[in-house]
Amino acid sequence: MSFVPDETLLERCRDGDAAAWEALVQRHRRLVWSILLKHRLREEEREDIFQQVFAALVEHLDGVRDGKALPAWLATTARRLCWRAAQRARSSREAAAGVGAADEDGAGIDPEDTRGEREVVETATERQLVREGLERLGGKCRELLEALFGGSMQGPSGEPNYALISERLGLRVGSIGPTRARCLEKLARVLGTLGFGDGAAGRSEGRSADQQRPFEDS
Amino acid sequence: MASEPRPSPRQPSTEEIASVAFGDAAQDVVRRIEIAATRDRATADLLRGMRTAAEAVRAECTAAQELEPPADALRRALALGARVAARGQRPMGAIASIGSALDTAGAAIASWLGLARGDEAASVTLAGFRDDRGADTVAGTVGALRIRAERIEAEDGTERVVGEIAREEGAGGAMRGSIAALGAGETVLARAELDPFGMFTLAVPAGTARLALIDRAGAVVAVIEWPARSGR
Known part of the structure; x- marks a missing residue:
């Protein structure tokens, strides 16, 4: 299945397409949740805010037209709602304790996380770019990279279980190496195009694999 | 050499x-x-x-695993697709939609508003939909306010209502005020302030079926009422 950009999904949502909504939520769920995990909130508060972020998106579907800005919009909305929730919780505690107004600086962020709020959002949006890169890669290339780097098809020592990968993906063990190289190269280009990291990934086009590309998306 | x-x-x-x-x-x-x-x-x-x-x-x-939201939170976000789908069916005429799935609740709200505000001609549009947990989500428009709320039952039996009150475009910023859970005889069982985005979370007694939206002056603006639960 080919990659459908956020912009198109947003447009379909504006037209009332619930399937496009599901695709948007599935694509961005981890981005939003990763922001919420960085804030000191009770689990049910996180779950409520998770829903509120997407409820806000439904509400602002007409205003969010730039698909490329959607991850940042979601991250910012999530962060703001976390602040509000933390502020409310603190106000309640202080009201109960009879003390003055709360200090807003760094409201709710986990103090053990020494990185700033901006970095939290940047990290989350970069992760989102990786997910988008994998999604754009699609097909067996994505499956292969996820199998190689993920934990589901690894042996006891953490090494990829090539026999299992071969069986699951219908790929000869001997062709995993070359295919991995082509897929990684392709992902590097995709990530570069998406502006991931320092962009070095996108400058690798001068060297492309010359073998046939069985998993190349058309 | x-x-x-x-x-x-x-x-x-x-x-x-x-x-x-x-x-x-x-x-x-x-x-x-x-x-x-x-x-x-x-x-x-x-x-x-x-x-x-x-x-x-x-x-x-x-x-990937640790960043995965809980299944219930994801399900609730996906259920918002009903609102998205509802966009394709707009607009519903004022009052006309009361004759649809929520006719009983709509009539109750209109009646309540008439009593509360002394305004029998209060124009109420209420569009409701069912998600996969039953009739726990309501959405509607009262004047320039759009109201959406979902009643959520936690596994431990406690209930919360989560929602938002938004003004129609051009009708000013977010509404300031509060939301209250109503019991028998219009007693207020729980109350929470709307946040600056017009959103709210309210812990309510199990089975709460009615909420009142109260503006900053203390006047009841609307009552949100759920249809009876079905087969949960």
Whole structure:
């Protein structure tokens, strides 16, 4: 299945397409949740805010037209709602304790996380770019990279279980190496195009694999 | 003495570069690629690009599980698709939609508003829909306010209502006020302020079926009422 950009999904949502909504939520769920995990909130508060972020998106579907800005919009909305929730919780505690107004600086962020709020959002949006890169890669290339780097098809020592990968993906063990190289190269280009990291990934086009590309998306 | 030209080192293959980026290349291959990268810009760029990609995917795959939202939270976000789908069916005429799935609740609200505000002609539009947990989500418009609320039952039996009150475009910023759970005889069982976005979360007694929206002056603006639960 080919990659459908956020912009198109947003447009379909504006037209009332619930399937496009599901695709948007599935694509961005981890981005939003990763922001919420960085804030000191009770689990049910996180779950409520998770829903509120997407409820806000439904509400602002007409205003969010730039698909490329959607991850940042979601991250910012999530962060703001976390602040509000933390502020409310603190106000309640202080009201109960009879003390003055709360200090807003760094409201709710986990103090053990020494990185700033901006970095939290940047990290989350970069992760989102990786997910988008994998999604754009699609097909067996994505499956292969996820199998190689993920934990589901690894042996006891953490090494990829090539026999299992071969069986699951219908790929000869001997062709995993070359295919991995082509897929990684392709992902590097995709990530570069998406502006991931320092962009070095996108400058690798001068060297492309010359073998046939069985998993190349058309 | 003339010396023979030194053979140029073999151009590293893409597969070898990938194995270095992946981290499973033999030491001699790693050394050869790193030397080649100092001499050849394209090799250096490819190695850097592949390393970046490999590290990114490794980090993402490692963290994927912990960044996964709970199934219930995801389900609730996906259920918002009903609101998206409702966009394709707009607009519903004022009052006309009361005759649909929520006719009983709509009539109750209109009646309540009439009593509460002394305004029998209060124009109420209420559009409701059912999600996969039953009739726990309501949405509607009262004047320039759009109201959406969902009643959520936690596994421990406690209930919360989560929602938002938004003004129609051009009708000013978010509404300020509060939301109250109503019991028999219009007693207020619980109350919470709307946040600056017009959103709210309210812990309510189990079975609460009615909420009152109260403006900053203390006047009841609307009552949100759920249809009876079905088969939960």
